[in-house]
Amino acid sequence: MIKTALALSTLLLISGCAQNSNTAAPGSPHAGTSTEQSEPHHQITDQWVGRWIGVEGLFLDISKNEPAGPGHYLFEMQYGLDADQIGTFEGQATAEGIRFNREDGQHLLRAGDGEATGMKWLLEKEDCLVVKTGEGYCRD
Template identity: 80%
Template sequence: MAKAALALSTLLLISGCAQHSNGTASGAPDSGASTEQNQPHHQETDQWVGRWIGVEGLFLEISKDDSAGPGHYLLHMRYGLDADQSGTFEGQATAEGIRFNRGGGPQLLSAGDGEATGMKWLLEKEDCLVVATGEGYCRD
């Protein structure tokens, strides 16, 4: 019984020290590392600023959200044919692309080509942004 209590105490002490010594392990982000990690992401996604064309009148316009800071964007889009399938959404650069929330929850806008859009009308395009198969926007 004493050995079990000693082993448990040692385990708790070790796990407590490990969490305390590493701020990111405890869930508290390191502000310096966060800034450095976002820097390359927004440099890539800054190149996406402008108008992208989908099919049947669908479009995506990306602009920088200067009030929110580097790596933040406003996504003005018409993403469906129904009247309620358009709007402006706030996005943030990540390693994978631009994350934003729309209707059904979190979405990711990522770079791809016409084939990645899954739409035959965009198949030959090479410079595209894709939300999901069946929703993509391209530049000529």
């Protein structure tokens, strides 16, 4: 009887160790979630933090949105010449760049060069961020 109990105990221990260790409790992050997948993205976009200059006084200041976590940013930007084309917007890193919303819709900020901005005043620049053709910000 004791041998049978020992054998059963051993089997239970072995079967417990063989269970999938990746089983997550409800509500906990799962392997491969967007948090883990976006980690490399924010490592690239973290390099974009700082001031970027457009034409005719336009600018883009990117800072990390620390309370929101890695891969989240705040944009302070003057994106047009009209007085109401200024504001602060939240963005999130993606594989393509930083996605953000403002009054004129959803946008994707992506790396490019002066030519990608579509603006003749920035053609010679090599380190730029582009929102759309005709809207870009560069560093010297």
